[in-house]
Amino acid sequence: xxxxxxxxxNIYWLLIFLGLSSYSQESSTDSLFSNITxxxxxxxxxxxxxxxxxxxxxxxxxxxxxxSPKINMIKRxxxxxxxxxxxxxxxxxxxxxxxxxxxxxxxxxxxxxTSYVEISNLxxxxxxxxxxxxxxxxxxxxxxxxxxSTPRNRPFGWNGxxxxxxxxxxxxxxxxxxxxxxDSIFYASADFMYRDAENYKAGKNIEVPFSxxxxxxxxxxxxxHLYQKNLIEASVIYDKATDVGYPALPMDxxxxxxxxxxxxxxxxxISETLENWETKLYYNSITHTMDDTKRPNVPIHMDMPxxxxxxxxxxxxxxxHRRHRFSANLNAYYNKSVAEMTMxxxxxxxxxxxxxxxxDVRTFYSGIHLADDYxxxxxxxxxISFALGGHKNEIADDxxxxxxxxxxxxxxxxxxxxxxxxSANYLLNHGKWNYNFGLAYGERAPSVSEGYGFYLYNxxxxxxxxxxxxLSNEKSWEINASVHYHSTKFHSKLSANYFHIQDYIVGKVxxxxxxxxxxxxxxxxxxxxxxxxxFTMDYHIDYHFLDNFKAETLLIYSYGQGNDGENLPFISPFxxxxxxxxxxxxxxxQITASGNAKHRNHASFxxxxxxxxxxxxxxxxxxxxxxNKTSLGLKAGIENIFDRHYTTxxxxxNIPRNGRNMFLNVVFEL
Amino acid sequence: MxxxxxxxxxxxxxxxxxxxxxxxINVINPDExxxxxxxxxxxxxxxxxxxxxxxxxxxxxxxxxxxxxxxxNDHYISNATLSWNPIMYMTGMQHSCPKSEISKTPNKExxxxxxxxFQMASxxxxxxxxxxxxxxxxxxxxxxxxxxxxxxxKQRVTTFTAANNSRYVLAMIAPSEPKxxxxxxxxxxYKMENMMQFSVVDDHLIKIDPRxxxxxxxxxxxxQDLTQNADGFYHGKLxxxxxxxxxxxxxxxxxxxxxxxGEEVTSEKESSSLYLEIEF
Numbered sequence: 049x050x051x052x053x054x055x056x057x058n059i060y061w062l063l064i065f066l067g068l069s070s071y072s073q074e075s076s077t078d079s080l081f082s083n084i085t086x087x088x089x090x091x092x093x094x095x096x097x098x099x100x101x102x103x104x105x106x107x108x109x110x111x112x113x114x115x116s117p118k119i120n121m122i123k124r125x126x127x128x129x130x131x132x133x134x135x136x137x138x139x140x141x142x143x144x145x146x147x148x149x150x151x152x153x154x155x156x157x158x159x160x161x162t163s164y165v166e167i168s169n170l171x172x173x174x175x176x177x178x179x180x181x182x183x184x185x186x187x188x189x190x191x192x193x194x195x196x197s198t199p200r201n202r203p204f205g206w207n208g209x210x211x212x213x214x215x216x217x218x219x220x221x222x223x224x225x226x227x228x229x230x231d232s233i234f235y236a237s238a239d240f241m242y243r244d245a246e247n248y249k250a251g252k253n254i255e256v257p258f259s260x261x262x263x264x265x266x267x268x269x270x271x272x273h274l275y276q277k278n279l280i281e282a283s284v285i286y287d288k289a290t291d292v293g294y295p296a297l298p299m300d301x302x303x304x305x306x307x308x309x310x311x312x313x314x315x316x317x318i319s320e321t322l323e324n325w326e327t328k329l330y331y332n333s334i335t336h337t338m339d340d341t342k343r344p345n346v347p348i349h350m351d352m353p354x355x356x357x358x359x360x361x362x363x364x365x366x367x368x369h370r371r372h373r374f375s376a377n378l379n380a381y382y383n384k385s386v387a388e389m390t391m392x393x394x395x396x397x398x399x400x401x402x403x404x405x406x407x408d409v410r411t412f413y414s415g416i417h418l419a420d421d422y423x424x425x426x427x428x429x430x431x432i433s434f435a436l437g438g439h440k441n442e443i444a445d446d447x448x449x450x451x452x453x454x455x456x457x458x459x460x461x462x463x464x465x466x467x468x469x470x471s472a473n474y475l476l477n478h479g480k481w482n483y484n485f486g487l488a489y490g491e492r493a494p495s496v497s498e499g500y501g502f503y504l505y506n507x508x509x510x511x512x513x514x515x516x517x518x519l520s521n522e523k524s525w526e527i528n529a530s531v532h533y534h535s536t537k538f539h540s541k542l543s544a545n546y547f548h549i550q551d552y553i554v555g556k557v558x559x560x561x562x563x564x565x566x567x568x569x570x571x572x573x574x575x576x577x578x579x580x581x582x583f584t585m586d587y588h589i590d591y592h593f594l595d596n597f598k599a600e601t602l603l604i605y606s607y608g609q610g611n612d613g614e615n616l617p618f619i620s621p622f623x624x625x626x627x628x629x630x631x632x633x634x635x636x637x638q639i640t641a642s643g644n645a646k647h648r649n650h651a652s653f654x655x656x657x658x659x660x661x662x663x664x665x666x667x668x669x670x671x672x673x674x675x676n677k678t679s680l681g682l683k684a685g686i687e688n689i690f691d692r693h694y695t696t697x698x699x700x701x702n703i704p705r706n707g708r709n710m711f712l713n714v715v716f717e718l
Numbered sequence: 719m720x721x722x723x724x725x726x727x728x729x730x731x732x733x734x735x736x737x738x739x740x741x742x743i744n745v746i747n748p749d750e751x752x753x754x755x756x757x758x759x760x761x762x763x764x765x766x767x768x769x770x771x772x773x774x775x776x777x778x779x780x781x782x783x784x785x786x787x788x789x790x791n792d793h794y795i796s797n798a799t800l801s802w803n804p805i806m807y808m809t810g811m812q813h814s815c816p817k818s819e820i821s822k823t824p825n826k827e828x829x830x831x832x833x834x835x836f837q838m839a840s841x842x843x844x845x846x847x848x849x850x851x852x853x854x855x856x857x858x859x860x861x862x863x864x865x866x867x868x869x870x871x872k873q874r875v876t877t878f879t880a881a882n883n884s885r886y887v888l889a890m891i892a893p894s895e896p897k898x899x900x901x902x903x904x905x906x907x908y909k910m911e912n913m914m915q916f917s918v919v920d921d922h923l924i925k926i927d928p929r930x931x932x933x934x935x936x937x938x939x940x941x942q943d944l945t946q947n948a949d950g951f952y953h954g955k956l957x958x959x960x961x962x963x964x965x966x967x968x969x970x971x972x973x974x975x976x977x978x979x980g981e982e983v984t985s986e987k988e989s990s991s992l993y994l995e996i997e998f
Contacts (some may be wrong), residue, residue, distance in 0.1 A: 181761030
């Protein structure tokens with residue numbers, strides 16, 4: 049799995065999960081650099097690392113991602129957090145599952161793609177920053193590629209796993225299991241996971257109503273080796289969440305359902321030069337149904353279903369020639385996004401009020417991505433990548449088109465854009481020091497909401513948002529640099545990214561338009577700032593001492609401002625994590641402190657208020673009982689030990705975060 | 719000789735052909751009635767007048783109507799001139815309503831058309847009568863009958879006394895099929911000169927502010943106030959952001975932009991006293 053982490057992609061280190069195994073598989077020269085610009089989050093315990101013994105094995109994917117220095121998670125409740133990469137949200141990032149494009153079906157971003165998978169489906173998550181994430185499409189902030197777990201890399205024969213967990217704070221019950229088989233002809237696996245949680249409690253034992261959730265997930269993979277070098281693999285994930293509360297929003301979700309399927313054909317070692325050629329066809333379908341029937345005092349009852357279907361393919365070729373490692377990736381997708389809103393007037397004799405909030409927008413994208421790693425010397429390397437994509441939007445529904453023509457009488461049903469991306473990185477290895485310096489340029493098209501949304505209510509700033517089909521592409525100029533020092537006991541890495549984003553898309557108040565949502569304070573139309581700048585910097589050290597101890601520190605600083613001098617929303621204040629771990633043979637334990645500084649640079653212009661500083665503490669321990677061929681792992685811990693009541697910049701409408709939580713995870717491997 | 723023979727055959731066949739086609743028009747003419755449903759026939763000894771509209775009934779408000787005159791031999795008359803006069807017979811009084819002249823419908827053989835704005839519906843003993851006077855080849859005929867005018871569910875017409883103490887009738891012509899879109903809106907505005915006489919009002923301004931009372935009085939953007947066109951009607955743009963019930967609040971301003979009727983909608987004043995309604 050790991051070695052596709054190719055060479056052309058830059059590689060970031062992650063704080064807690066040192067992907068030690070990842071570079072053992074790289075060729076020796078590349079290993080000098082491979083750790084420089086990729087943030088790798090190991091999820092599955094199959095590929096064990098020293099450090100993941102510390103983790104809460106049955107964390108939600110959201111909790112895993114939240115630990116990455118490049119990622120923040122916006123919380124609207126206990127479920128379906130929205131990842132920010134380099135302080136940028138869904139529309140500026142690219143989230144894929146094994147390279148597949150998927151788009152959420154909720155106009156209010158209640159269903160990020162990460163909410164449609166489970167940790168049991170995945171082996172790891174790769175976070176790439178800025179244009180280094182342009183492999184699968186256009187992005188500004190970076191990319192998150194969730195890697196499917198596969199039995200292919202496991203020993204021949206049967207394997208199985210049963211997991212169970214419990215968390216006291218929200219009475220979350222977790223059950224899961226997996227079974228797999230692998231041999232030289234074929235492999236197959238199936239897994240399921242179930243989570244059921246009640247309302248969580250914030251610090252001081254204050255219950256947060258409407259924060260419950262129930263999630264079911266099953267997935268399967270089947271692979272067949274044709275001859276020795278070819279492989280066909282089919283994969284499917286079915287995910288269903290019901291009764292999901294969103295305490296920060298005025299509505300909940302009665303159903304969020306995804307079917308994610310793909311079939312892949314892979315050829316290995318085609319020739320001296322061509323190493324690997326992988327072609328995948330995929331289809332995914334998402335249904336998302338919001339629900340306000342359980343809320344008291346709704347001014348008007350409404351149904352807000354949304355659907356998003358995507359067909360796509362990619363074909364990726366990797367090879368090497370002398371001092372080059374190159375790759376070419378052709379990719380395309382076709383997405384259909386529809387969302388509607390039906391409001392039920394209090395007078396039952398009145399006609400229902402109906403509108404399309406996403407007017408059946410079809411997006412067709414096709415692009416090519418070329419990358420090359422050129423070894424300049426044995427200790428220096430140039431990585432370049434180039435991507436070009438055609439992006440076409442079409443409103444397929446006349447009702448929807450004429451709705452938007454209320455705002456834009458001359459708008460056409462279709463709009464075509466070309467998206468370009470280019471990046472270059474210079475990597476230098478000097479003994480224990482690695483240096484990376486990169487420049488990049490990239491563009492993105494407006495999202496469906498930004499281009500074609502119709503009265504989308506944002507409960508954070510109390511405005512209805514209206515899309516703008518005439519938005520220019522957002523254009524990002526980017527500088528990134530990192531310095532990495534590593535010795536056997538001491539690792540330290542400083543990395544920084546600077547983005548100058550032209551035509552930065554934001555909502556601007558339009559006084560001339562009245563809001564639709566009852567209680568909303570106005571309407572914002574998507575438009576562009578001349579530019580915005582975003583800067584993120586993180587510093588990570590870990591230090592192993594006295595054989596069994598490990599100390600870690602992570603410091604993260606972010607900054608974002610528009611050309612109008614206003615701070616951008618959802619930019620983290622200074623945040624930090626400090627931890628001390630102890631592990632000896634099968635026992636491991638960890639104590640953690642993490643916190644944020646006061647949010648001084650909050651974006652009051654965009655409706656944010658200042659959140660105070662906080663610090664919380666956690667403690668966890670694990671023990672692994674090893675039997676003949678099986679093992680039983682127990683992990684237990686306390687989070688937010690002192691039951692601190694707090695909220696952060698990333699909490700929608702300032703909903704408080706979890707108070708004290710005790711967890712127990714049991715992992716039984718066969 | 720031969721040429722003459724062929725020529726005569728040609729002439730005869732042409733005549734026969736054109737005669738037969740004339741007959742067909744008078745007997746059945748499917749194209750004539752596309753999208754029209756018969757409301758009623760008004761008959762006298764010599765003719766019956768067929769009255770048509772798109773939905774086959776007369777409603778309170780603006781009614782676009784088509785007419786045909788059929789003689790006792792089922793032949794349709796295509797060269798008549800017509801006029802009409804609707805009268806409301808109320809217990810204590812009688813009055814008429816705004817109406818157009820009747821003209822020949824372009825591109826049709828037998829149809830005539832015009833419109834009538836019924837400001838009220840038939841109601842028990844209060845009923846509408848319609849008299850149609852028509853002239854065929856210099857002879858004047860007349861037919862008169864009771865017609866039933868159904869109440870409209872939503873307010874499509876309004877009669878009011880303005881600040882200048884004049885009475886007006888204002889009726890919505892379009893959109894007849896409203897959409898979630900920027901709709902063309904057309905209304906007609908008449909001043910009531912006396913019980914029987916209504917005159918088109920010129921050069922006024924009708925401000926519009928569509929609202930949804932059920933959605934917290936949500937209002938729509940990019941509406942265009944109504945101004946008079948060459949056809950005498952007032953034209954503008956009406957934006958409707960969703961289906962449902964819309965109250966179109968109006969203000970009538972005279973040629974010097976003095977408000978004659980209606981109030982601006984504000985957070986305190988939820989609706990204007992002058993309004994029309996749409997529900998779809």
